[in-house]
Every structure is written in structure tokens, then in C-alpha cells.
């Protein structure tokens with residue numbers, strides 16, 4: 001308690017001093033008016049949504065879909081009149097390319113059931129169409145492993161997780177917005193538990209991982225034909241990747257099976273009813289050693305400030321089950337649309353405003369990290385490159401399709417009075433909350449960790465929990481009006497950051 005009081009007193013003194021020396025924040029309301037008018041009259045949000053989702057398709061890192069994504073994003077940036085448009089190498093990628101060419105799965109005994117499902121990324125193929133017996137693989141402790149030795153060759157295994165919560169119907173609405181009360185709660189939180197995004201599942205513990213490794217060894221040595229995973233809640237095959245590095249032996253074919261089909265077969269087997277399946281999976285592994293970012297900009301017009309950059313970013317890569325619409329074509333659409341608005345109204349920003357669509361976020365923020373290493377910080381010596389000091393601000397979007405309701409300060413208290421003024425014109429759109437806390441799990445962290453002012457907005461969760469990484473993450477998940485609001489707010493934040501006399505304050 002004492003420590004907190006002391007901190008608060010110091011903070012008050014510090015910010016009092018700061019406010020004397022810093023500029024008064026002024027927002028050009030006529031510019032906000034023009035930004036809003038441009039979006040309501042000429043929005044390209046739906047159009048960009050089509051090209052980045054249905055047209056590009058899934059954009060798994062290293063896949064041919066990722067390349068389609070890079071190409072169409074570059075083409076759209078050029079059509080919108082952005083300058084210095086380029087597909088730029090960010091860093092190496094050790095997993096390499098993987099495309100799913102064919103997936104067919106059906107239960108053929110005790111009766112026929114067609115199953116819509118997806119392979120786990122970077123897993124292998126079956127030897128053509130195979131028909132085989134399905135067996136339960138239920139390993140809760142290491143001693144269970146022995147029961148299965150010598151019995152799994154050529155079999156299709158239903159992988160029963162070491163611990164599962166039984167499925168229960170949910171009485172919560174599928175989609176939701178934050179209530180005022182919830183937003184007030186977010187504003188009060190100083191340190192959230194962990195860095196997870198709203199709706200993200202908790203990461204698995206280590207003992208489970210160690211056991212899973214032992215199970216993997218058993219499956220491999222037994223020459224299992226196909227592994228089936230229960231993709232769980234909401235009947236949505238979740239897409240995650242296998243641990244695989246380029247050049248290694250292809251992992252055994254593995255499918256995510258919707259809960260209803262998986263558990264039906266499980267119950268049949270537990271009642272000693274023989275279950276058989278027919279499966280054909282064709283996956284292609286290929287050389288794809290580089291992750292790219294797609295970049296475009298509006299150059300600055302002030303001769304002293306044009307080399308300083310306001311950066312807008314979102315990740316272009318996705319998982320392969322859906323078309324990565326909410327996660328994260330939505331962010332790419334908003335960032336491109338924000339720059340399009342500023343371009344269309346001839347905003348002539350003093351600083352350069354740049355959009356970067358990142359590759360490889362899902363595998364570990366690779367694209368944004370590569371950008372930081374290429375432009376801002378030497379990866380080996382950690383010394384700052386010249387652009388580090390010219391870096392004005394970064395704004396990221398990666399929390400689904402929901403409307404901006406405010407912004408996370410990332411503990412940068414110095415930015416609070418700035419954002420308070422910048423958000424005032426958007427209070428009527430429901431965007432007014434400022435949260436001191438960090439938010440994690442995505443690309444702004446690549447900048448924040450080096451002390452650069454990098455922020456992410458608070459977004460309504462909508463359906464993020466059931467959309468994230470699933471086959472349901474398609475065009476239908478996009479809330480177009482929310483994306484338009486977000487584009488307007490992003491455009492005005494970018495403009496304000498580009499026009500301000502000083503760059504945004506950094507954490508000391």
C-alpha cells in the first residue's frame with residue numbers, strides 16, 4: 001500500500017512537470033470530419049475483405065496461400081495509390097512450405113458417416129486412400145503406454161487427451177460487445193494475468209507436453225496410419241501446427257475431427273462396436289525458406305520530419321482451416337483502409353505513414369520481429385539503428401473484427417493525455433476507454449520490447465473465442481461497420497501522430 005502511494009505521488013509530480021513542457025494536444029476536427037466523410041461515402045472495406053479472404057484463401061505461413069496473400073495485398077496497395085509498395089523479406093523460416101491438397105475422411109463401419117475435417121499443419125499424407133480399423137488411444141500416465149505396444153500398426157487412432165472437461169452446452173451468447181461495466185474493469189486493471197488476449201485458450205502445461213512427446217514416440221515406432229484429434233468445443237476443428245522443421249521426416253498424417261463425429265466414434269468403441277474409417281490425405285511439403293512483409297506508405301511532406309515513420313500494422317498470415325478473416329485479415333483491411341482514407345483526402349502528413357502487413361505472426365511474431373531487426377535494432381548487438389530515433393509510433397490491430405472501444409497504454413502513462421484528446425471525437429462511437437495495462441500475444445510486442453511506443457486498441461470481443469484459428473474464421477465473421485469505424489479511428493490516430501510536433505512519448 002505504501003509503495004503504491006509513493007508511486008502515485010511521484011507520478012503526479014512527474015506528470016505535472018511533464019505537462020508544463022509538452023505541447024498542448026490539439027486535434028484538427030475538420031480533418032476528422034473529412035476522414036469520417038470519406039469512409040462513409042467511399043469505403044473499400046467490403047472490397048478489401050473479399051480480396052484478402054475469399055480470393056487469397058487461407059494464408060498459412062510458408063504455404064502457397066501465404067504467397068497469394070502477399071501478391072494480392074501488394075496489388076491492392078498499388079491500386080490504392082500507396083507508394084514504395086513492396087514485398088520485403090523479413091527473416092528465415094525453418095518449417096518450410098506446406099499445402100493441403102486433399103482431405104477425405106469418413107466412417108465406413110458400423111455405418112457410413114461423412115466427416116468434414118482438416119489436417120494439422122505440417123503433418124504428412126496417407127498412402128493413397130486407406131481403410132482401417134479405428135482404435136482408442138487413451139494414455140493418462142506413462143505406464144499406459146505399454147498397453148498399446150505392438151498393437152497399433154496401420155491403425156487409425158482416436159487420441160483421447162490426458163485430461164478433458166466433459167462438453168457442456170453454453171448459455172452465453174455466441175457474440176458479444178463489452179458493457180460499460182466491463183470497459184471500466186479493463187481501465188482499472190493494472191497488470192492482467194499473463195499476456196493473453198481475450199478469448200484465447202490457456203496454453204497447455206509442461207507435464208502434458210512431456211507425456212505427449214512420449215505418445216508421439218510410441219505412435220511413430222508403431223507405424224500408426226492416421227492420428228485423429230478431438231477438435232472440441234463448438235464443433236470447430238482447431239488448426240494448430242505440428243512440430244516440424246524443414247528437411248525432417250514428414251510427421252504421421254493427423255486430422256482435427258469435429259467433436260460430434262469424434263465422440264460418436266469414441267462412444268461406439270467404448271461399447272465394443274467395431275469402427276472403421278476410410279481416409280485420404282495429400283499434403284505437399286516444399287522449399288519456402290523466407291517470411292515476407294507487405295509494405296506501402298504515404299511519404300511525409302515536412303522536410304524535417306518526412307524520414308520519421310508512423311507505422312500501422314497487422315498480420316497477414318493465418319491458419320488454414322478458414323480464411324483467417326477475423327484473425328487477421330480484419331486488421332489488414334483496417335490498416336489498408338486507414339491509409340486509403342488519408343491518401344484519398346490528400347492528407348499530406350508531415351511524417352511518413354507506413355502500413356506493414358506481417359508474415360509469420362502465428363509462428364512467433366516473425367514478420368514484425370524481422371522488420372525491427374532490419375530497420376530499428378541490430379539483432380546481435382541490440383544497438384539502435386538510425387531509424388530507431390525516427391520511429392514515431394506503432395498501432396496494431398489483432399483482436400478480431402470487433403469495434404475499437406479504447407486503447408491499451410502498454411503501461412506508457414505519458415501517452416494517456418495524448419490519447420485522451422485523440423479519442424474525444426470518437427466517444428459517440430463507443431471508443432473512449434484508456435487502459436494502463438499491457439496487452440500481449442501479437443506484433444506490437446516486437447516494438448514495445450525495445451522501448452518503442454507501440455499500441456493495440458481495445459476491441460469488442462464479438463465471436464473471437466470461437467473464431468480464433470478455426471474453420472469458422474471466414475468472411476461471414478467480419479463486422480463491416482466495426483471495421484469502418486476502426487479504419488476511421490486508425491486514420492485519425494495515424495494522422496495525429498504524423499502531424500504532432502513531437503513523436504509520441506516513449507517509456508523512460
Ligand SMILES: [Zn+2]
Pocket residue numbers: 315327328361398442
Ligand atoms: Zn492474430
